[in-house]
Structures are given as structure tokens and as C-alpha cells.
Amino acid sequence: MARADVDAEFGGLPAAPYRWRIIADDSFDDDGKPKRTGTVWTASAHVITAVIGSGVLALPWSTAQLGWVAGPVTLFVFAVITYYTSVLLTDCYRSDDAVTGKRNYTYTEAVESYPGIWISRQVWFCGLCQYVNLVGTAIGYTITASISAAALYKANCFHKNGHSADCTVYTTMYMVVFGISQIFFSQLPNLSEMAWLSILAAVMSFSYSTIGVGLALAQTISGPTGKTTIGGTQIGVDLSSAAQKTWLTLQALGNIAFAYSYSMVLIEIQDTVKAPPAENKTMRKANLMGVSTTTAFYMLCGCLGYSAFGNAAPGNMLTGFGFYEPFWLIDFANVCIVVHLVGAYQVYCQPIYAAVENWAAGRWPGSNFVVRQYPVLGGKFNFNMFQLVWRTAFVVVCTVLAISLPFFNDILGLLGALGFWPLTVYFPVEMYIRQSKVEKFSKKWVVLHSLSFLCFVVTVAVTVVSVEGITQSLKNYVPFKTKM
Secondary structure, three states: OOEEEEEEEEEEEOOOOEEEEEEEEEEEEEOOOOOOOOHHHHHHHHHHHHHHOHHHHHHHHHHHHHHHHHHHHHHHHHHHHHHHHHHHOOOOOOOOOOOOOOEOHHHHHHOOOOOHHHHHOHHHHHHHHHHHHHHHHHHHHHHHHHHHHHHHHHHHHHHOOOOOOOOOOHHHHHHHHHHHHHHHOOOOOOOHHHHHHHHHHHHHHHHHHHHHHHHHHHHHHHOOOOOOOOOOOOEEEEEEEEHHHHHHHHHHHHHHHOOOOOHHHHHHHHEOOOOOOOOHHHHHHHHHHHHHHHHHHHHHHHHHHHHHHHHHHOOOOOOOOOOOOHHHHHHHHHHOOOHHHHHHHHHHHHHHHHHHHHEEEEEEHHHHHHHHHEEEEEOOOEEEEEHHHHHHHHHHHHHHHHHOOHHHHHHHHHHHHHHHHHHHHHHHHHHHHHOOOOOOOOOOHHHHHHHHHHHHHHHHHHHHHHHHHHHHHHHOOOOOOOOO
């Protein structure tokens, strides 16, 4: 076979400045990296793990604000938008040509590879949006996992002492335990090496979503059920004013829109997929499987939850104690939430780890601390000291911020609002237009830009709501004294 000069990489870190001369055989891909092994199933697991979060259990509340018509329609519309823009982004994994073009390993690289006066000036903005959202998600998941863990204690307390008992508990300890677990899992080299964790996390998300749906269905059948309406919560009955109705409607709209968002890690997921077949074909199937599966669960949770609780639906069916019994099943569901968030945390953090480690390797190519790899488990995995120290420090900082700012989910809502339009819609649309050379002011060009503008309006509206939520949370903020 022919020989080729390539940079050998191990564990995601380039072994610069050394050049390794290797045989161009089936153990390496066209870019000189070890052969990718991902399939449509592993990619689908990554997508489902990234998309379905414990926020699915808040969909009954969102549906209650919108009602029987607008609720399901909004879920379906944003599912279609997410799938369509994800397909556009999938075709941009390779520059110029979706099948034979140069690979882009990150979202920011993909944006940077499509020159244009406007879009090239926004590469820095793309990177800022992506990584701020990824860091924010890590902090938000730490908080959410601690709430589910605390709910285990509360469920048993309510079962033993009655539903009116004072079962409040501090969440700090649970955040610390979650952070310690993430220090361990963060040493996994990259997404390719943690497909099993994503599959486990996907199974867990199905489990607690199914339990939530089942409990809501049982409540709907056996009663009592809450009052439901075509338009959702009613002014003068459930709400005090039209302004409050508008405010909560926008918040619900934002919750649903951002519940589907996973574009910030899509390119990194696609970079784990083997070829042939072409990566974009595999990812189209994975996107379809992931989004359609997610939508089915979202519809069931949102509609059945609303049917069970009506306009008084809690913010979370399980941790908000819409259900108290059977307590053992609620316990199991909350365990599933925690396990799922362990995997989802890694799916969102691996791009951050890779970006910093690749930058460090380029900045200090001769440092053994940064680039030297140490085999473990008989050579099955490799790690280096920089990876150990940096990833541990990252998890510690995120955990401390979660403990310090327990209302960070409000801030995360703001970050999600700011990132939804550019990451999910704007950049995929602009890259696709350049790659496919869509003629300016053609029908397709107008439709794509109209979609982008509509999502921009949604982002602006929900940003305003998120800022108000942060303002309200700050009024009652007491550092390190958060109880649930």
C-alpha cells in the first residue's frame, strides 16, 4: 500500500512536533486519524442523550400555559425546525462538498470554513455562543441532578411522614457528589470512547420519561384531574393579569424551543461516525430518529401531563411532586434522571475539553505535561497529565458555580435564548446557502431567511423573559443556603 505522512493523534491530542510515518491502511481515515467506528445507532444515542433532558418533565407546565391547540402545535413546529436545520448543518460537516470535502471537527471550524464578509466576522460570536452555552449547560445539569437526588430523600420523607410534612433538604451535598462522579467520567478521552455511556443515558431518559407518561396516564384515567382549556391558563382564574399570561406564554414558548436544541454538539457527534456510507447520510438518519423519538415523548409528556394536572400543572412532574405515590417508582425515575444527566454532561463537555486540549498542544508542542500520553488498562485508553488536571479543574469550577448560583437555570435560560437563533438556525442556514450556492432573492433564499428572522424574534422575546426571571431570583438569593 501507498505511504502517507500524517500527524498521529492519540486520545484527541496531536503528538506535535513529531511526525509519524504510517501505512495508509484501513485502520486510519482520510484525515490520518484512527478509523471512526460510530454508526447510526451510536449517533442516535448521542443525539437523544443531548436532546432529551429532565426538562421533558416540565412540558406539562409549558402546555398548560399554551393550551390544547397551541401546545402540541408548538411542539411539532419546533421539532420540524430543529430537524430541518440539523440536516443543513449535517451537510456542512465537510467543507465545499458534503461527501468528499475537508472535515470540520467543531462547529466553529465549520463556520470558519465558509468565507463571506458577514459570516467570517461572526466566527468569534459563533464560538462564544457555543462554548458559553456548553459551560452553562454543565452548570445547569449539576443543579438539575442535585434536585433529582434531593427528590429521592423527599419522596421517602413524604411517604413516611405524610404529604404535609416538612421535608426540605439542602442540595449542596448532592451537587458535590455529582461533581465527583463527573471528575471520573471526564477522563474518558472523547465521544468515540463513551458511546456506551450515551446509550445508557438514552435508556435512562426513556425510562423516566415513560414513568412520567405512565403516571400521568394513570392519573388521567383514575382521577382526579385538573381543569384544562383550549387556550391554557385563564386570566382571572389561574392568572391575575393579561401581562402575566403573556409573560408565561413566552416562557413556555422558549422552554419548548430550547428543549430541542442540540446543534452545538452536532458536528462533534458527526465526527464520530464512520464512512462509508457518507457521514451526512448517516447523520440524517440519526437526526430523524433522534428528533422523532424526542417529539413522541415530548407530545406524550406534555399532553398527558396537562390532561392529568390541568392548568395547575407543576414545573416538574417528578421533582415538583405532582405525584407522591408509588414512592418507589418516583425514586427509580429520579435515579434514572441522575444517571442520564451524568451521560448528558459528558456529551456537552467533550467539545470543550477537545478545544482547550488541542489549543494547549499547539501552544506547547514540546511539553511532555501537555502532549505525552500514558497508556492505561493495557493500552485500551491513553491519558496525559494536562487532561487530568484541566478536566478536573473544569468540573470543580462548574460545581462551585452551581453551588454558589443555584438559580443558574434562570441564567441558563438566558444563555439558551441568546444561543438558540445563531447556533440552531442562523449559522446552519448561512453555511447551507454558501455551500449550495442558493441564488439571492430566490424562493428558497427567501424562505430560509424568513425562518431565520422568525426564530430571531422568538429569541429576543424569550431573552426579555429570562432577564426578568433572573431579576426575580436575585431578590431572594442567599448564597450556599439553597433548600428544596
